[in-house]
Amino acid sequence: MQAWPEFLAYLISFAFIGSAWISHASITHLIKHEKSNSYRLTLLMMFFVSLLPFTTKLMATHFESDPIAAVMIYGLDLLAATLTMNGIIRSAASTPDILVDELAESGLNALLRRRQFGVAMIACTLILAFFLRGSRVHCCNDTILFHSSSLYCESEMEKKLKLYNS
Numbered sequence: 001m002q003a004w005p006e007f008l009a010y011l012i013s014f015a016f017i018g019s020a021w022i023s024h025a026s027i028t029h030l031i032k033h034e035k036s037n038s039y040r041l042t043l044l045m046m047f048f049v050s051l052l053p054f055t056t057k058l059m060a061t062h063f064e065s066d067p068i069a070a071v072m073i074y075g076l077d078l079l080a081a082t083l084t085m086n087g088i089i090r091s092a093a094s095t096p097d098i099l100v101d102e103l104a105e106s107g108l109n110a111l112l113r114r115r116q117f118g119v120a121m122i123a124c125t126l127i128l129a130f131f132l133r134g135s136r137v138h139c140c141n142d143t144i145l146f147h148s149s150s151l152y153c154e155s156e157m158e159k160k161l162k163l164y165n166s
Contacts, residue, residue, distance in 0.1 A: 003014050006060035009074070013056045016078055019118075020049055023085055026111055030104035041088045048081035071129040079122045086115050 025044070028034075034042075055077040062070040090096065093108040 006057075009056045009060040013052045016081070017049060017052065020045070020054060020081060023111060023115065024088070027089060027092055027108065030100055030107050031098045032100055033098055035091075035095060035098060037090055038091055041084055041091060045081055045084035045088060048077055048084060050091055051077050052081075067132060075122060075126040075129065079119065082115065082118050082122060086112060086119065089115065098103065 144151040
């Protein structure tokens with residue numbers, strides 16, 4: 001049972017990385033080509049995602065001794081990656097000439113709306129973790145549930161895109 005913080009942190013990170021990957025794949029299905037701005041944003045998002053092994057280990061090893069700092073660093077990494085992904089979506093949706101068709105904009109906006117909820121949830125989790133020190137386990141559980149449901153929603157979007165493209 002001593003390893004549960006590490007396992008919990010791993011689950012959150014896996015769900016987050018899966019969600020980011022599916023979101024990015026959904027975006028690339030809706031655009032004809034990328035612009036230099038989206039390459040830069042994708043690289044920035046990949047930087048924040050690449051920090052996840054470090055911040056996951058940091059949170060897992062310092063969860064009991066210094067939970068506020070551990071959760072804040074980890075949460076800020078998740079928030080930065082999520083905000084950057086939302087920037088990629090917003091950039092694609094606001095550039096109609098790169099979209100595959102007129103329906104792509106509504107698909108991107110729907111994806112952005114779902115991910116905006118994720119930004120709010122991560123921000124609330126960070127605030128709760130800071131002010132309510134006893135709620136850290138509940139915050140982690142909420143984060144896992146959000147990313148798990150996000151994976152499901154985004155896999156449903158992938159299915160719709162495949163039907164649309166065929």
